[in-house]
Amino acid sequence: MKIIIINGPNLNLLGKREPEIYGSQTFEEYFVVLQAEFPTIELHYFQSNIEGEIISKLHEIGFTFDGIILNAAAYTHTSVGIGDAVKSIPTPVIEVHISNTFSRESFRHQSYISPNAKGIIIGFGLDSYKLALKSFL
Template sequence: MKKILILNGPNLNLLGRREPTIYGSLTFEEFFESLKKKYADTDLVYFQSNIEGELIDKLHEVGFNFDGVILNAGAYTHTSVAIGDAIKGIETPVVEVHISNVHSREDFRHTSYIAPNAKGVIAGFGLQSYELALESFR
């Protein structure tokens, strides 16, 4: 059974309440429960933090024994050299995901410090971005 971590960064704990026209009305916990049912043959683990160091610590923790990481680093995508370096330093492949199409948003969101070290990037498909990332590990 494959073991996949879904790792969410800052402000993603507000899904379901934060800007529902962009991010939808479903909480991530509700969505995660549906993913676990749909992908019952995969050991899915979920972790969210608003703290950059906790995201790095989690990458270090799973980065040599999980089969994949699906990472939505939120705004840290565009600011955190440290998260990019953490991904470069681990063996577990990471797929960068975004709910919104970051390339249709503010210019600063067009740069990712994660993408150069990621297996791939999926953006703009709402919560389905996570499901598409999961499919990449099958």
């Protein structure tokens, strides 16, 4: 099974940015933990702060991978283009958020990805990614 985790803007700052919301672990550190916990999955990781790069990555892998875990971060609430890209590919996408977006600012309650996602996992910290991986098994 081949799965990719795609993280959007500012998630490269995990471990430094707002640790009270996002924790103190970097995503790279957590990714090593995921790889060890799911050795039968060919796990890939991509992060970009640039909307077009995320769309291009979805187009690139959306016809060949078995699953996509997408945390589009702030683009979740603003990017019709990412939502359309998810709709355009056959690979199932699980939308993931580290924080509970519904307990935050009201603009974070809207998602352009959710209508086209296989499922949504919100608010379980970094373990949201682990839950998404388990959903593909």
